[in-house]
Amino acid sequence: MSKKLQGNGLWESSRMMLPEHRTQILKSNKEIIRMKKPVLHEDEITLINENIARSYAQKETVEVSIFGEWGNRNEIGVVTSIHHQTKFKLELDLGYEWIDFSEVLSTKIVESEMDFFTD
Structure with missing residues (x-):
């Protein structure tokens, strides 16, 4: 058969x-x-805004986690401009990027390497 x-x-x-x-x-x-953007807690939004303002005012380096439908990405730089609380300009090593506040998932201030070598 x-x-x-x-x-x-x-x-x-x-x-x-x-x-x-x-x-x-x-x-x-x-x-x-494809991923869906998570809803951020109020405390996280406040922390994001404080870190961006600190980077802008004191020219400190900040790491920004940015939402993407196909995967999140991280950028490290200094905030050099804020545009009407809708987006901000992040100065990178090779140029700059405008980032919408609505796309930011988290931020953290990056400690400079010089702080580790002081006595």
């Missing part, structure tokens, strides 16, 4: 996929990876 007629052989032997099925499978795989 043929292998096609045994067990699940009829379906196993026909490996045809419609283009619509392939498109839907790829779309659903991307949706699994």
